[in-house]
Amino acid sequence: MREKGITKQRVLEEKAVRSFGTEEEPWIIGGYGQEFPTPSGRAEIYCEIPLARYDFGQDWQSEAKEQQFPVWLPPYENWPGSEAKKKYPLSYLQLHERWRTHSQWFGCATFREIDREPLCHISREDALERGITDGDIVEVFNDRDHCVVKGIIDESLPSGVCCIPKGWQRYQFIEGGFQELTSNAVDACSGGYAFYDATVDVKKWED
Amino acid sequence: MRYGFVIDTKRCIGCHSCLVACRFENNVPSNVWWNRILTDGGDRIDIPEGSFPNVSLAYTPVACQHCEDPACVKVCPVGATYKDPETGVVRQDYEKCIGCRMCMSACPYNGVRSFNWEEPAYHVDVAFGDAAVPKHQKHTVEKCTMRWHRITKGEEPACIKTCPERARHWGDLDDPDSEVAKLIASREYKQLLPEEGTRPSVYYLV
Numbered sequence: 001m002r003e004k005g006i007t008k009q010r011v012l013e014e015k016a017v018r019s020f021g022t023e024e025e026p027w028i029i030g031g032y033g034q035e036f037p038t039p040s041g042r043a044e045i046y047c048e049i050p051l052a053r054y055d056f057g058q059d060w061q062s063e064a065k066e067q068q069f070p071v072w073l074p075p076y077e078n079w080p081g082s083e084a085k086k087k088y089p090l091s092y093l094q095l096h097e098r099w100r101t102h103s104q105w106f107g108c109a110t111f112r113e114i115d116r117e118p119l120c121h122i123s124r125e126d127a128l129e130r131g132i133t134d135g136d137i138v139e140v141f142n143d144r145d146h147c148v149v150k151g152i153i154d155e156s157l158p159s160g161v162c163c164i165p166k167g168w169q170r171y172q173f174i175e176g177g178f179q180e181l182t183s184n185a186v187d188a189c190s191g192g193y194a195f196y197d198a199t200v201d202v203k204k205w206e207d
Numbered sequence: 208m209r210y211g212f213v214i215d216t217k218r219c220i221g222c223h224s225c226l227v228a229c230r231f232e233n234n235v236p237s238n239v240w241w242n243r244i245l246t247d248g249g250d251r252i253d254i255p256e257g258s259f260p261n262v263s264l265a266y267t268p269v270a271c272q273h274c275e276d277p278a279c280v281k282v283c284p285v286g287a288t289y290k291d292p293e294t295g296v297v298r299q300d301y302e303k304c305i306g307c308r309m310c311m312s313a314c315p316y317n318g319v320r321s322f323n324w325e326e327p328a329y330h331v332d333v334a335f336g337d338a339a340v341p342k343h344q345k346h347t348v349e350k351c352t353m354r355w356h357r358i359t360k361g362e363e364p365a366c367i368k369t370c371p372e373r374a375r376h377w378g379d380l381d382d383p384d385s386e387v388a389k390l391i392a393s394r395e396y397k398q399l400l401p402e403e404g405t406r407p408s409v410y411y412l413v
Contacts, residue, residue: 098221098222098253109237109330110227113237114226114240152254153254155254156255156262157259158260
């Protein structure tokens with residue numbers, strides 16, 4: 001920090017001190033009060049002709065008309081009243097746990113001594129309803145596919161929510177994998193996926 | 208002099224960094240941990256106490272308590288488990304240990320001692336950590352050494368150095384000017400199983 005000229009005194013005086021970027025090459029578009037590369041030179045919330053971020057052959061043109069302003073779109077599945085939610089009542093999340101950085105460290109033998117296997121976390125209320133007790137092997141399923149893991153009761157969950165921490169590989173599951181259940185619905189313009197926009201149900205696994 | 212630990216449970220986030228630092232510093236064999244992080248209220252890591260939405264999450268790191276009045280020392284028939292008279296550190300001599308495991312059954316803090324039933328095994332082919340660490344041996348009991356090989360040279364234990372939350376403190380509890388002595392003088396604390404009369408040198412700030 002000191003080598004870069006960042007001292008406590010400077011922070012106190014200037015409130016914010018940047019260690020990277022110059023006036024010629026700002027740290028971000030529009031930095032150092034520079035103009036944005038837009039017709040007006042300012043941030044433009046309205047976009048006359050939105051384009052797809054990635055063109056993979058999808059029909060983005062028809063959606064683009066609706067996206068000249070930033071818009072809020074409801075989740076495809078994980079939303080009250082959706083068809084998917086009626087059929088599969090549990091919101092399906094893929095927690096980020098302390099043991100992995102995304103999928104990194106899934107094979108780290110040291111961590112696997114502590115965090116041994118993928119677990120499906122479910123609320124006490126949902127477990128009770130389904131006759132599941134802590135440590136039972138459960139099947140998590142929806143229309144796309146299923147996976148089989150050990151189920152545990154997680155007091156931090158409200159009823160209606162379940163999760164399988166992310167990053168595990170298929171060989172670590174009894175059957176399937178946690179991504180078997182997520183949706184590949186994508187916003188045609190932004191190309192954004194919402195991994196938590198998925199619903200499932202859970203039942204006790206009887207092999 | 209009485210070396211001991213002060214662990215601030217208000218700061219501990221259960222990250223397990225202290226376990227990993229301990230394992231690598233001491234080349235601890237596979238499936239052996241000298242230190243563990245217990246999640247308060249249950250057997251499962253990171254599952255909170257209470258019921259939704261009234262839940263709380265807290266951790267208790269547990270390793271050898273380096274007791275002032277250690278139950279393990281009293282039962283060891285060969286003097287392999289002993290208290291260092293100068294520092295108060297409870298030590299384990301692998302050369303003297305006959306593997307009777309009396310210390311493990313006498314110790315009220317389950318799981319802080321472990322017995323190598325087999326030749327110690329490792330996930331990697333090379334030894335990690337400090338070369339001064341005594342070789343792990345089959346049919347001996349082992350546990351937290353308080354990083355004996357370094358504290359005797361004026362350094363602190365690996366678990367202290369690594370703690371990203373500064374939740375772990377170590378020092379001489381008998382020295383009123385030490386950080387640990389000041390912490391227990393100024394904060395409310397608890398000790399594990401005080402009813403056992405072991406007088407642990409590990410204090411948990413609450």
